Amino acid sequence: MASYFVYIMSNRNNSVLYVGVTNNLLRRVWEHKSKITKGFTKKYFIDKLVYFEETISVIAAIQREKRLKKWNRKWKEALINSRNPEWKDLVL
Numbered sequence: 001m002a003s004y005f006v007y008i009m010s011n012r013n014n015s016v017l018y019v020g021v022t023n024n025l026l027r028r029v030w031e032h033k034s035k036i037t038k039g040f041t042k043k044y045f046i047d048k049l050v051y052f053e054e055t056i057s058v059i060a061a062i063q064r065e066k067r068l069k070k071w072n073r074k075w076k077e078a079l080i081n082s083r084n085p086e087w088k089d090l091v092l
Contacts, residue, residue: 004061006068007052008080009041014087016044017076021065025052029091048089051080 005025009018009032018041022028031037033047040046055061068076080087 001056002058004055004058005052006055006061006064008050008068008076009046010048010050010087011045012048014048014050016046017073018044018046019065019068019076021061023058025049025054026091048087049091050084050087050089052090 002023004021004023005028006019006021007025007028009020009029010016018032020028029049032041032049035042035047053064055064068079071079084090
């Protein structure tokens with residue numbers, strides 16, 4: 001059965017948040033950490049996984065990503081704090 005992930009990544013000092021969706025969380029985080037793709041995450045040094053959710057539905061994952069992207073920062077911080085209050089990198 002396939003898995004899909006909605007995730008939030010941050011930079012070293014947690015000043016910038018990025019919300020994404022993928023079907024391979026480890027590969028996607030490695031791509032962010034390796035900065036192999038030009039764009040927002042490379043520009044702002046986004047390389048720390050601070051939150052993720054797993055689902056078996058790609059539609060549910062995409063809908064959740066879109067919903068989280070509309071949230072204000074305070075709500076996203078509360079979500080991260082609910083599972084990762086120290087904002088540790090969940091993939092080292």
